Structures are given as structure tokens and as C-alpha cells.
Amino acid sequence: MGSIVGGVIAPHPPHLVYAENPPQNEAHSEGGWEVLRWGYERLRADLPDFDVMVLLSPHWQTYVGTHFLGVPHFKNKSVDPIFPNLFRYNYELDVDVGLAEAIEAKARKAGLVTRMMRNPDFRVDYGTIVSAHLLNPAWDKPIVGLSSQRSTHFYSVEVMQEQALALAAATRKACLESDQRCLLVASNSLSHRHFTTEAALPEDMSREHVTSHAMYLWDMKMIGLLKGGHSREMVDVMPEFINQAISEADGGALSWLIAALDYPSEPAEVYAYGNVIGTGNAVAGWLS
Numbered sequence: 001m002g003s004i005v006g007g008v009i010a011p012h013p014p015h016l017v018y019a020e021n022p023p024q025n026e027a028h029s030e031g032g033w034e035v036l037r038w039g040y041e042r043l044r045a046d047l048p049d050f051d052v053m054v055l056l057s058p059h060w061q062t063y064v065g066t067h068f069l070g071v072p073h074f075k076n077k078s079v080d081p082i083f084p085n086l087f088r089y090n091y092e093l094d095v096d097v098g099l100a101e102a103i104e105a106k107a108r109k110a111g112l113v114t115r116m117m118r119n120p121d122f123r124v125d126y127g128t129i130v131s132a133h134l135l136n137p138a139w140d141k142p143i144v145g146l147s148s149q150r151s152t153h154f155y156s157v158e159v160m161q162e163q164a165l166a167l168a169a170a171t172r173k174a175c176l177e178s179d180q181r182c183l184l185v186a187s188n189s190l191s192h193r194h195f196t197t198e199a200a201l202p203e204d205m206s207r208e209h210v211t212s213h214a215m216y217l218w219d220m221k222m223i224g225l226l227k228g229g230h231s232r233e234m235v236d237v238m239p240e241f242i243n244q245a246i247s248e249a250d251g252g253a254l255s256w257l258i259a260a261l262d263y264p265s266e267p268a269e270v271y272a273y274g275n276v277i278g279t280g281n282a283v284a285g286w287l288s
Helices: 014-020 034-046 097-109 126-135 157-177 213-228 231-245 253-260
Strands: 003-009 052-062 066-069 073-079 088-094 114-117 143-149 181-186 269-276 279-287
Touching: 003 157, 003 253, 014 034, 014 126, 034 126, 034 269, 034 279, 052 066, 052 097, 052 126, 052 253, 066 097, 073 126, 088 126, 097 114, 097 143, 097 157, 126 143, 126 181, 143 157, 157 181, 157 231, 157 253, 181 253, 213 231, 213 269, 213 279, 231 253
Parallel strands: 003 181, 052 143, 052 181, 066 114
Antiparallel strands: 003 279, 066 143, 073 088, 269 279
């Protein structure tokens, strides 16, 4: 039998990869965003052994159902559409297609609209790549990539949440029926109101702060629930949080993660909170 060895909230600002100057990224920096990067370092040190990373990214946006990466190997270049000056990343990754197909089949059986993505020339989205890199810079474990179906925009936050929870049930069942140790990953920020201008030197940390005090208060509300083990309350308040904090949880990843972990009552470990171009980012996890 398979297992879910943990779940993490892994925000994906490309700035964090840019700041570390890995050989895959063409842009060069002088550092920056150390609180978040060091939080990721501590999280990586605490990760249990896992065989596959199951990751939902809000930047693989699909408008007809949930899609799943269905090609065993990808090699290409990812360029951030907003920050091409920071993120031009040459990636190479493996996909656990069998587990992806198992989750897709269970989601489809539950009534969700699904599709396997079989195009070998598909460019994997930068949210998936950034979160996967920051969690496993060696890239020596396969991933399962899930898209974000954008029902928040076409219908409502409530419809998105209903779909995310159904997808979570399918994900959990498929992982437990597999022979894999699965790490679940929600690739998203908390509050997500961006600044509209960039500093001349992007890594100038004197320019970094949350967009507004109201956004900060919402971030602290959600982090307090994380640290208190109140995951069901997090899901209950998710629609208001998304609307009030312009949260990237509108893509469904955070609701999906909590439900797929079966609403953990133990506190999450919060490794870092920090701001990137005004957005609020928590690196956190429930790890067995």
C-alpha cells in the first residue's frame, strides 16, 4: 500500500530561484529574500523520504477541467511571463505517469472533467518548476503535475472549492492505493496583490514589504490557523480569504492540499513568512 508522507505549502515566486543562482537559470543575482530561502532550506532538511511529488500549480491554468502531465520526461526552457529578466530556467524532469493516470481515473469516476496531457513539447509552467526546484533542487524524484481549473473565474470561489475537494479525495485514494510514498505540494502564495513597478535592482530588499496592512492581517489569520491545527476552519474561511486578500489560493491548491491530507488536526510547521513584490508567502508543512 502507498502512503502520503506529508504535505507542504510551497510558494513559487521565481525571485527565490533567481536569488540562488542555480546553473539552470540564465539570470544572475546578488541574493535576496533570504528569510524565505532559508525557510525552504529548513523544510528540505525535515522532508521525510518520498518517492514522488504530487503538485498542483495555479499557473498551469486550464479552463475545461483538471489536466495531468502524461509524458514520462520533459526537457525545455521555462520563461516567466512577468519576470523574464529573472527567470529563464532550463529544466529537465520525470513524471510518474502511472500515478497521474490513477488520480485522473478516480477524479473522472467521481464526476470531474479531466484530461491527460500527452504533448511531449508542452512547456511545464513556472509555478510547478519553481516549487519543485525549491523542494528538491537535485531533481532526482519524479513529479505528478495537476493543473488549476479556473472555476473561480468562470463560476465562483465556492464552485472552485467544491471541485478542489473532490479532486483531493481522488488524489488521496489513488496515492494510498499506489506503492508510492507521496509528498503533496500546494504551490501558492497567501495574499497576492503585486506591486505594479519593480526596483531597478530586483534583489534590493529595502523595497520588499507586504502590499497593505489588511493583506498582512489576513496572512497572519491563515498562518495562525496553520499553527493551531485548525485546517477545517481554514477551508471554511477560504472563500472570504480569497476575496479579501486577492489570494492565490483561488487556484484551488491550498484547499486541495488540506482535504487530501484529510484535514490534519496537528499544527503545521511554519518555516518562513516573507514578502515578494508585495505578496505574502508562507513556507509550511505537515510532515510525518
